Ligand SMILES: Nc1nc2c(c(=O)[nH]1)N[C@H]1C(S)=C(S)[C@@H](COP(=O)(O)OP(=O)(O)OC[C@H]3O[C@@H](n4cnc5c(=O)[nH]c(N)nc54)[C@H](O)[C@@H]3O)O[C@H]1N2
């Protein structure tokens with residue numbers, strides 16, 4: 001393992017070199033260069049990387065280094081050989097790293113788990129469908145099955161899947177969103193009436209200030225850096241809040257800019273970069289509002305105003321109660337919780353005050369805490385006080401993760417569907433869908449653990465590794481009578497099978513999808529509510545792989561027969577699925593005609609038009625108290641040792657649970673993923689040194705031991721009292737019951753931990 005400070009900008013030649021390296025590793029170089037050129041293009045596929053949008057401008061390449069990794073990883077020429085599963089028992093496979101499992105290549109034959117030999121073996125598609133149908137139809141209640149979705153599924157696959165699940169009779173549709181932006185959806189729905197962001201890419205071209213909270217775009221949304229650097233160069237102020245000094249928020253050299261590449265130049269991204277404590281953002285924003293409210297009061301005396309009175313009057317409710325709670329929040333609590341001084345918060349407030357048009361963006365640093373919903377509502381409050389919602393160049397922008405996670409929700413992947421949507425399904429398809437809410441991800445795990453849910457099906461994703469409390473999640477899976485995985489690559493979830501388990505190999509976003517009527521397109525929705533077509537371009541050896549819609553149709557037909565639709569004929573041409581979507585989901589009229597719009601079509605956002613679909617008909621200025629403490633007192637009481645707050649985050653070389661390699665370039669960490677980043681002074685306070693091996697235990701008031709062993713300490717520039725480790729290696733530490741208020745999202749960014757010297761010297765995790 002090496003640690004070396006990275007001093008270059010994000011992007012630049014390092015990004016190009018890494019892109020080349022991953023091309024070579026893909027075993028498919030020539031084809032994949034062609035693939036990259038088709039990424040996010042009009043007649044190409046939507047990048048399976050992130051959900052950032054793409055401007056409809058000709059003549060540019062539209063992938064980034066990490067998008068290239070995603071494409072190369074999927075469009076690999078490697079196939080798992082049939083002998084692989086004869087050689088290796090599932091028990092043995094579960095001992096291997098996540099990197100090892102996925103790097104075996106693409107799955108290409110349906111597989112069934114034989115518990116006698118502890119091995120997967122090949123079966124036919126029809127056998128697989130029959131096993132699934134028999135199990136599902138043998139359940140006492142449809143609510144004994146869980147149907148998970150990961151956000152890479154296309155709109156067409158997602159719509160068909162939820163239709164099948166609802167026709168089967170349950171709303172048990174946990175999805176990755178439950179672990180991701182759920183808090184954003186919930187908070188915004190209450191505050192502004194829609195659970196989605198209010199801005200589009202055009203707004204970024206007009207904003208005077210962009211405030212980036214809890215997000216690492218250099219790694220996770222690299223194309224956002226392109227947008228931010230354009231904004232910075234035309235003089236917009238970018239203000240970042242992150243406990244860590246993420247390189248991409250500091251400097252960026254655009255690989256698409258010959259000038260920057262050849263001159264070795266780069267663009268400074270953030271004009272101001274604040275480093276609050278983990279979980280401190282609500283206090284930061286509360287402090288900013290406190291400063292601005294005081295300045296506003298003084299200004300009003302002079303006949304001027306800071307707040308947008310007309311907007312507040314006409315469009316909002318709750319302002320008086322909110323300003324009262326702001327006034328009553330002490331600076332002491334604000335400073336202590338945020339980790340920023342009053343002077344710093346005043347500076348942030350001034351940057352806000354001096355801008356006309358302001359966008360707030362955020363991601364997992366905001367959404368994976370206990371008080372995430374309150375934090376997002378606090379951010380919305382500030383924006384509402386200044387009328388920054390529903391005007392151009394301004395608004396709220398949760399930056400979504402998976403490339404179609406937002407679209408999947410739009411298509412009805414939701415364990416708490418709204419009544420209108422269910423009514424629409426009922427009238428269009430002539431069946432009565434279940435009305436009671438289903439399980440989210442954490443509730444699904446609890447139900448499987450308790451033996452109440454007996455079948456798990458996953459449309460993509462890696463449930464066991466992505467979920468909190470890895471040991472319990474794995475146990476939940478093996479408790480099931482049947483687990484079914486629709487997947488491209490082998491992963492941790494597959495090697496924790498239920499009593500019976502089936503793996504169904506599917507095509508990915510990059511593959512050409514042929515059905516009866518010819519080549520198919522699918523659609524996706526980005527973070528800006530733009531829906532556009534995606535068409536695979538890779539014609540490689542697909543073996544027995546089938547498309548996701550075809551697999552869902554096969555399962556549905558075997559389970560339900562031709563009810564409420566003839567599943568198999570529907571998937572002969574995906575226009576048929578889109579016609580059903582057009583009939584059921586608003587914003588999709590004439591869906592098939594709009595497919596050819598270059599750049600896609602905009603679904604609209606009522607809040608952006610200042611129409612508030614809330615109970616009061618107004619934007620709601622929410623009144624929430626700051627949390628008493630980031631680590632609650634009942635947890636503090638569990639130990640005499642010093643407690644640190646741990647966040648689990650992504651390295652530069654991974655896509656969620658998919659580990660592409662062992663280089664976290666911008667953080668300068670190479671060769672090891674079991675690491676614990678801590679402030680140097682904190683390491684000293686534990687009488688340890690940079691590079692020491694430690695065990696980490698998390699605290700939760702139950703009697704379960706949650707511990708990981710043999711992590712290497714890395715001294716890192718971050719607030720004292722905070723720590724960081726990689727997801728998914730640190731997931732055993734996230735207590736299942738530790739979830740966000742109202743969101744139910746695991747609190748992956750604030751886990752109370754205790755750090756002790758490693759009891760045993762660790763074995764290297766990879767070579
Ligand atoms: N290459 C690549 N791209 C991806 C992904 C990937 O794994 N790899 N994952 C995709 C998915 S599903 C998602 S959801 C997104 C995730 O995108 P991000 O949200 O950027 O992902 P994380 O690595 O979890 O980063 C969280 C960031 O927030 C900071 N942070 C943590 N806690 C706090 C806090 O309390 N306050 C503040 N202000 N900051 C905090 C961390 O230091 C870190 O910089 O990316 C998507 N895109």
Ligand SMILES: Nc1nc2c(c(=O)[nH]1)N[C@H]1C(S)=C(S)[C@@H](COP(=O)(O)OP(=O)(O)OC[C@H]3O[C@@H](n4cnc5c(=O)[nH]c(N)nc54)[C@H](O)[C@@H]3O)O[C@H]1N2
Nearest residue numbers: 150179180460461462466486487489491648656657727748
């Ligand atoms: N501790 C901690 N835990 C977290 C997070 C965190 O920050 N910290 N982040 C959370 C977040 S934001 C998210 S979104 C979740 C992610 O959770 P998931 O979405 O469940 O996980 P992924 O790692 O994205 O799933 C990867 C797998 O998807 C399959 N796959 C890839 N492409 C396709 C495809 O096109 N079709 C199909 N059917 N399968 C495909 C492959 O088999 C691959 O192994 O994890 C969450 N878990």
Ligand SMILES: [Mo]
Nearest residue numbers: 180181401402
């Ligand atoms: Mo996510």
